Amino acid sequence: MTTPGRIAALVMVCLLVSCSDTPARPPDESVGYEDRDSYADPVNDDSEYRMANEQVDSWFAQFITPETPGGVALIVKDGVIVHQAAYGLADLEHATPLTVDHAFHLASMSKQMTALCIMMLAEQQKLSYDDPVGRYLPELQKFGDALTIRRMLNHTSGLPDYEDGVIDPLMKQSDHPTNDDLLQVIKRTRKLLYPPGDQSHYSNVGYDLLAIVIERVSGMTFPEFVQTRIFDVLGMNHTFSLPNDARMDRDLIALSYTGSSDEPEVYRSDELDGIYGSGSIYSTIGDMALYDEALYGDVLVSQDTYAEALKPAMLNDGSSDPYGFGLELGQWHADAYAAHSGAWLGFNTDYVRFPARHLSVVVLLNRDYDYPDDPRIALQVAEFYRAEP
Numbered sequence: 516m517t518t519p520g521r522i523a524a525l526v527m528v529c530l531l532v533s534c535s536d537t538p539a540r541p542p543d544e545s546v547g548y549e550d551r552d553s554y555a556d557p558v559n560d561d562s563e564y565r566m567a568n569e570q571v572d573s574w575f576a577q578f579i580t581p582e583t584p585g586g587v588a589l590i591v592k593d594g595v596i597v598h599q600a601a602y603g604l605a606d607l608e609h610a611t612p613l614t615v616d617h618a619f620h621l622a623s624m625s626k627q628m629t630a631l632c633i634m635m636l637a638e639q640q641k642l643s644y645d646d647p648v649g650r651y652l653p654e655l656q657k658f659g660d661a662l663t664i665r666r667m668l669n670h671t672s673g674l675p676d677y678e679d680g681v682i683d684p685l686m687k688q689s690d691h692p693t694n695d696d697l698l699q700v701i702k703r704t705r706k707l708l709y710p711p712g713d714q715s716h717y718s719n720v721g722y723d724l725l726a727i728v729i730e731r732v733s734g735m736t737f738p739e740f741v742q743t744r745i746f747d748v749l750g751m752n753h754t755f756s757l758p759n760d761a762r763m764d765r766d767l768i769a770l771s772y773t774g775s776s777d778e779p780e781v782y783r784s785d786e787l788d789g790i791y792g793s794g795s796i797y798s799t800i801g802d803m804a805l806y807d808e809a810l811y812g813d814v815l816v817s818q819d820t821y822a823e824a825l826k827p828a829m830l831n832d833g834s835s836d837p838y839g840f841g842l843e844l845g846q847w848h849a850d851a852y853a854a855h856s857g858a859w860l861g862f863n864t865d866y867v868r869f870p871a872r873h874l875s876v877v878v879l880l881n882r883d884y885d886y887p888d889d890p891r892i893a894l895q896v897a898e899f900y901r902a903e904p
Contacts, residue, residue, distance in 0.1 A: 564590075567899040568598040574899070578886055579603040584772040584779060585613055586863075586880035588896060589800035593873045594808050597900075599800055605769040605881065607779060617769040618753055618797045619879035622857025624864045625756075625796035626722050628806075630668055630824060630841030631815060632729045632740055638820045641732050644668070651728045654702040661711040664728065667721040668840045669828035671714065673707030674721045677787075681720060686786065693789045694727050694737075715828060715836040719793035722841075726792025737791050749809050751802035757788055757795040768797065769881040771861030776885050782861030794859055800877050807868065807875045825853055825870075847894060848901065856891060858883060865893035874900060 562568075571588060579585035585603015589596065601613040636642050642651065644665040649656030658673075666672040675681055681700060688696040701720065708716055726737040733740050738756040746754045753767070772779040788795075798806075809815050824840035837844040842853040847869065854867040863880040876893040880886055887895060 562597065564592075564597045564900070568600075570899045571598060571896055572600060572602075574896070575600070575602045581612070582610075583607075583776065584770075584880075584882035586878060586882075586886075587613060587615055587617065587619070587800050588879075589615075589804060589875075589877040590896065590900060591804050591807055591875045591877075592900070594811070596804055599804075603881075605767075607770075607772070607781070613769060613881070614767065615800055616753070617767045617881075618765070618799050619769050619864065619881060620771065620794075620857075620860050620862040621796045621798055621864050621879070622794040622859035622862055623719070624855045624857040624866050625794050625798075627824070627841035627855055628741055628745060628796060629722050629725055629729070629737075629792050630839075631745065632733075632737075633664060633668065633725060634816045634820050634824065634840065635744060636729065636732050638816050642728070644823070648672075648724070648728065651731050652698065652724065654698055655724075658707055658711075662707070663711065664725070666711045666828075667718075667725055669715070669836070670717050670721065670838055671712050671828050671830060671836065672718060672721050673709045673711045673713070673716070674701070674718045674724070675704070675708055676716070676718045676720055679708065691786060691789050694723055694791065697723055697790060698727060710831070712829075712831040714830065715838065722793035723790050724792070729792075738795075741796070745806070745815060746802075748814065749802075749805045751798065751805055754796065754798040754802045756791055757797070758791070767799075769862075769879075772882045772884075773861040774884065779882065779884075782883075785860055788860075794857055800879065803866070803877045807877075810868070811870075811873065847897065852894075854891070854893065856893075863888075863892075865891050867891070867893040867897060869897070876900075 575588065579602040581603065583603050584607065587601045590598040599615045601615050603613055605611045605613040605617050637644060642664065645663050647660040648662050648664060648667060649658065655662065662672055684700045685692050685697060688700055697720065729737055729740055741756050771782045773782045774780040810821065824842055825844065826839055827835040827837050827844055829835055839853065841855065843855055845852055850869045850871055852867050852869050857864040861883050863883055863886065865878045868875045876897045878892050878896060886892065
């Protein structure tokens with residue numbers, strides 16, 4: 516099946532509202548997303564993944580109960596959802612159960628989508644990865660030609676992160692700062708943390724500045740660009756980028772919780788919610804299944820273009836760092852993977868892809884406490900499927 520064909524099939528599979536052990540009948544293509552309930556069959560999981568799916572459910576039950584904030588999990592193999600499930604509550608006050616249709620803040624997991632926007636513009640020859648950032652952000656020309664788009668994508672730019680003395684001047688700039696406020700703060704910064712390319716230093720600031728590059732090159736706001744060029748193209752109908760004043764008024768938005776199991780506290784907003792690029796996207800696991808499958812084809816960018824995202828950063832001394840374009844690169848047993856995690860606003864997220872196996876795992880949690888993360892949570896879930904066909 517071609518990648519567009521797989522995406523079309525995934526659209527139909529994602530119409531289910533229960534776990535993936537509720538298989539879908541071949542749907543009528545004329546029926547839309549909102550009619551998805553009509554595709555639910557009685558539970559009858561006789562698939563080759565039944566044991567692994569049951570093990571995943573039991574594993575999540577060790578730290579999530581029906582009375583606590585929890586999360587959702589997605590496992591996709593060869594373009595087919597083999598398991599999707601929701602655990603725990605979306606809203607403690609109203610005892611609202613989480614469903615696989617709830618949207619979660621992706622946090623830094625969304626950096627790969629910002630990187631994809633840059634790749635789209637590069638593919639259209641509207642910019643090049645090794646262009647000085649100052650070409651598009653004249654406010655940063657003083658940092659020289661070595662501060663390139665590639666190095667911002669790779670976190671080797673020398674730009675600070677927020678905890679590196681950025682927060683205080685940013686909040687003095689505005690009580691609810693925007694990307695433009697951030698740019699003004701960095702413009703006043705005397706020097707970078709280190710010469711670009713000398714080392715790696717994770718910088719959310721760099722990705723938020725990349726969002727401004729996208730805006731200036733495309734003539735669209737960043738939320739408009741990701742909406743029209745990614746979400747609308749793939750039919751990710753429940754995915755959106757902040758700032759979005761209506762986000763808490765939408766149906767099926769999971770509340771997030773911070774604190775502890777004894778005293779969970781809802782975390783509704785943050786002063787930095789008006790800044791986007793480093794992590795500002797809400798999505799569902801169904802929409803993430805569509806996104807994941809699109810990365811195997813040429814729907815968003817060509818495979819030749821996407822291959823650049825999977826190359827580790829090269830440092831000035833000839834060594835490398837295992838971070839591509841918005842992706843952490845690593846090994847899982849004998850398999851290479853590309854991944855990203857996220858932690859923000861009380862949400863914790865993780866997404867791991869194993870391209871050679873055509874296997875992906877997405878875990879989205881609506882709490883920032885009491886969950887296993889060593890090794891990363893998506894790898895722990897993937898382990899149940901390592902021996903599967």
